Amino acid sequence: MGEEISVEIEEGKVLIISLVSVGEPDQDGRRMVNYELNGMARDAVIIDKSVQPKTKAKPKAGLADPNQVAAPIPGLVAALSTSMGAKVKKGEKLLLMEAMKMQTTVYSPCDGVVSDLNIAVGDTVEAKDLLVRIKPT
Template identity: 50%
Template sequence: GEEPLTERPGSILPPADFEDAAKTVQKMINRTPTDQEVVSYLLYPKVFEDFAAHQKAYFDTSGLPTYAFFNGLEPEEEIAVEIAPGKTLIIKFLAVGKPQTDGCRTVFFELNGQPREVVIVDKSLKPQDSARRKADSSDPKQIGAVMPGVIVSLAVKVGSKVKAGDQLLMLEAMKMQTSVISEQDGVVKEVLAEPGIQVESGDLLIVLE
């Protein structure tokens, strides 16, 4: 019972605000967007939002072979991932460790022939210990651990005023120390870390306001 359109469908759509869309996309990806990214957002806003969130969490995964991205690797399987022209990573999956009480497992692999390991959350497990809160990568006020390690020192406390570039704390792993700095001005609202505590990559350490 509906009357057919007698004009071009696109002519009855509201005008696209490219400047406003560019500002929205810039907040999602934390940089100036390209024209292609702005158009992609205008055409498929939810898809682009999910894509931007994926890249924030896992960086650019487009170099992974499709089967490896969707299914993972089998033990002793090896893949090559080109991250830039002339730069290729050789990744070999070795094994997965036993379940830990916090619901995590250690994954063992080789990167260009060198042994590596990373701790991941196994979503099929029910943690026996209370899990640490994770930082929301889309919220610049949430400061997370940049790598697994032990907190060596804290430079701030609740109520401390910080500026962009100020050191917040120091992490140590494999006898190497790394400073965690603030990316913006603010006041420390919450501190979830203390010296001597072991943390994993992404664990929430400090919240600003």
């Protein structure tokens, strides 16, 4: 804490970086790092690889597979409009996500039956996480 370094990014341009604080790890093993960059306060979230995450990472969707529905943004699952075994049509609403008070609706990319539902209301997801798998009919 309090250590200050200077980094020359090109001739005549030097960044002065000072570590202010490092927060406790969260359930995913991430820490908030507070630092100053040329006197301006900044924050960054880093993954502490020495900490074992308490939550299991969600599988990522195969973006080339049209039957897998990926999270379009990182955010919170606010509402589900489908369930396991439900028949869905292309363009039908599957779920509602929230991020920074903005809502995003996720729609079915094809006709089929919901064969895998990897989320529940209240779950936090990252972009490209596998949300729903649809078995074509």
